[in-house]
Amino acid sequence: MADLVEIKGVTHAYRTKAGPLPVLNDLTISIPEGEFCAVVGPSGCGKSTLTRLIAGLMKPDSGEVWLHGERVKSPRKTVGMAFQNPVMLEWRTILENVMLPLEIVAPSMPRARREERARQLLALVGLSGFEGKRPSQLSGGMRQRASLCRAIVHKPEVLIMDEPFGALDAFTREDLWQLMHRLRAEEPFTALLITHDLRESVYLADEVIVLSDRPARVQYRMRIDTPSPRPIEMLYEPDSVARLAILREQIEIAQGRSGGAH
Amino acid sequence: MEFLRKAAPPLIAIALILAFWEWLVWFKGWPTYKMAAPSDLWPAFWKYRTLFVKMGWETLWRTVVGLGVAVVFGTLLGMIMGFSRLMRDALYPVLVGFNAIPKATVVPVIALIFIGQHDFNTILIAFMISFFPIAVSVSIGLSTLEPEYRDILRALGASRLTIFWKIALPKTLPEFFGALKVAVTLAFIGTNLMEIVEPHGRGLGALFDSGKINADYPLMFAVLFALAFLGIVLFYFVVLLERIFAGWADRSAS
Numbered sequence: 001m002a003d004l005v006e007i008k009g010v011t012h013a014y015r016t017k018a019g020p021l022p023v024l025n026d027l028t029i030s031i032p033e034g035e036f037c038a039v040v041g042p043s044g045c046g047k048s049t050l051t052r053l054i055a056g057l058m059k060p061d062s063g064e065v066w067l068h069g070e071r072v073k074s075p076r077k078t079v080g081m082a083f084q085n086p087v088m089l090e091w092r093t094i095l096e097n098v099m100l101p102l103e104i105v106a107p108s109m110p111r112a113r114r115e116e117r118a119r120q121l122l123a124l125v126g127l128s129g130f131e132g133k134r135p136s137q138l139s140g141g142m143r144q145r146a147s148l149c150r151a152i153v154h155k156p157e158v159l160i161m162d163e164p165f166g167a168l169d170a171f172t173r174e175d176l177w178q179l180m181h182r183l184r185a186e187e188p189f190t191a192l193l194i195t196h197d198l199r200e201s202v203y204l205a206d207e208v209i210v211l212s213d214r215p216a217r218v219q220y221r222m223r224i225d226t227p228s229p230r231p232i233e234m235l236y237e238p239d240s241v242a243r244l245a246i247l248r249e250q251i252e253i254a255q256g257r258s259g260g261a262h
Numbered sequence: 263m264e265f266l267r268k269a270a271p272p273l274i275a276i277a278l279i280l281a282f283w284e285w286l287v288w289f290k291g292w293p294t295y296k297m298a299a300p301s302d303l304w305p306a307f308w309k310y311r312t313l314f315v316k317m318g319w320e321t322l323w324r325t326v327v328g329l330g331v332a333v334v335f336g337t338l339l340g341m342i343m344g345f346s347r348l349m350r351d352a353l354y355p356v357l358v359g360f361n362a363i364p365k366a367t368v369v370p371v372i373a374l375i376f377i378g379q380h381d382f383n384t385i386l387i388a389f390m391i392s393f394f395p396i397a398v399s400v401s402i403g404l405s406t407l408e409p410e411y412r413d414i415l416r417a418l419g420a421s422r423l424t425i426f427w428k429i430a431l432p433k434t435l436p437e438f439f440g441a442l443k444v445a446v447t448l449a450f451i452g453t454n455l456m457e458i459v460e461p462h463g464r465g466l467g468a469l470f471d472s473g474k475i476n477a478d479y480p481l482m483f484a485v486l487f488a489l490a491f492l493g494i495v496l497f498y499f500v501v502l503l504e505r506i507f508a509g510w511a512d513r514s515a516s
Contacts, residue, residue, distance in 0.1 A: 055417040075419045087410045091432045091510040100428070104418045134510060154418070 003030040010063030025215035038201035041211030047194040080151035084163040086143040088135030095131035101154040121149040141172035159191040181229035210250040220250040298479035306480035321465040328388025329449040336393035340400025373460040380462035391452035392445040399441035403434030436511040439504035
């Protein structure tokens with residue numbers, strides 16, 4: 001049985017004025033159904049390119065992206081996306097923002113059903129009572145919660161997150177990490193998380209992948225078998241600390257290579 | 263009390279200015295063929311009241327139609343330039359060049375080309391003078407749309423049209439209304455330009471022109487006040503539309 005997300009030997013370069021800029025080099029990653037995969041790596045190593053490839057927003061120069069046994073050539077309705085910027089539509093209420101993907105993916109679904117689904121998710125992330133508010137009336141953490149609801153409201157096969165907690169303060173970030181585990185329990189999904197926070201990757205992911213500097217390839221993989229949901233205290237246990245040290249070292253190796261790569 | 267505190271300063275200022283104006287005309291002993299005093303205005307309004315209503319209506323509807331055409335054309339042009347880099351590069355210099363021509367010089371040209379069709383000419387000038395800010399603001403609004411906004415819908419397989427309706431258009435509305443406030447004033451100027459430079463017996467501009475020919479200062483000043491009134495009404499009508507359609511952009515309200 002093939003994995004849900006399969007990235008096979010993907011190589012990609014951006015065409016710039018100074019010539020081609022290779023960002024991904026023979027990258028192979030696969031995520032089994034229901035797993036949470038975190039990708040870390042030096043900044044500018046092509047992590048965001050990876051999200052756009054899986055979402056079908058761009059095509060790789062060579063290599064293949066497969067989703068649920070089908071080759072991804074164009075956008076599909078079965079992905080959910082969340083970014084560092086919560087990308088709330090300011091003219092819509094929080095509830096209407098969360099309902100947005102359903103309008104595209106399930107236009108025939110009655111409005112009442114869409115609303116019910118959105119309300120249910122907002123309740124799950126602790127935003128009951130804020131349905132009618134505008135995004136500008138909410139804090140950054142609350143906006144990001146709503147953004148996560150929007151990313152999974154249509155029950156996507158894969159949830160793609162590009163540093164969704166990067167702009168939040170440390171406590172809010174930890175709140176949202178715990179929320180991710182609760183969401184996984186209630187609304188099972190397969191996830192790819194791009195991050196540069198090693199603690200985040202260790203706390204959330206079943207597998208952490210370290211990418212090398214540009215052009216990125218898989219440099220290191222780490223399995224974390226602790227079942228979800230995980231207590232936040234886990235991060236302070238010797239096991240996790242050891243994992244963080246290994247990942248930290250791998251990042252340094254990845255950065256160290258940058259000097260000789262070109 | 264609060265209302266009085268707010269309304270009093272501007273009202274007192276207006277009263278003082280009018281009083282000074284009245285005093286100056288009285289002090290210098292100017293006759294009405296040389297200069298009008300505020301007290302001459304009301305009789306002028308009353309004397310020509312039917313003309314004011316008729317001409318005011320002509321100025322108003324031609325301005326609104328000209329602005330309406332400018333909104334449709336400007337929005338379409340803005341969309342073309344906002345979505346296509348090539349079209350933006352091609353059209354922008356043309357637009358800037360066209361906008362740089364003072365429209366007063368275009369008035370006689372238009373009046374000659376479409377001789378006799380005064381309604382059409384007036385609407386055309388009102389349109390030509392006012393579409394530029396709308397086109398520019400819509401194109402900037404669309405071309406500066408953050409890619410994430412497009413991606414959340416594109417990733418779901420939404421069509422370009424859907425993305426435009428659900429994201430790009432509403433997101434551009436605040437800029438659009440900002441431009442519309444400028445455009446409504448410009449369209450009003452355009453209408454009056456045509457009415458005054460090539461009068462055809464229609465609109466407040468023509469009434470102003472006839473006041474000029476007869477050295478009827480009370481009438482000329484009365485027209486100026488009527489124009490100011492119409493201009494304010496038009497402007498606040500746009501403000502009202504903005505409140506309705508882009509009120510969400512005003513954060514102070516929440």
